[in-house]
Amino acid sequence: MPPRSHGPHTYVFQLFALDQATGLPASFTLEDTLAAIKGHVLGRARLDGTYEIR
Known part of the structure; x- marks a missing residue:
């Protein structure tokens, strides 16, 4: 969680379906x-x- 009044923070989440x-x-x-x-991502x-x- 970002500190209060520190400005916006960007987050990236990835979900992989595997075999x-x-x-x-x-x-x-x-x-x-x-x-x-590697080689198993569907x-x-x-x-x-x-x-x-804020």
Whole structure:
């Protein structure tokens, strides 16, 4: 959550539909995730939003 009166912050969320489970451990990195989903993405959705606390 952005600090109060700090201006708008942009957030990007992505959802991937995969043809199999990733098998990632409880602790993983972005690089681990990208390697695990490579070649298994059936579809993708993206939501961009801006949020500000005044």
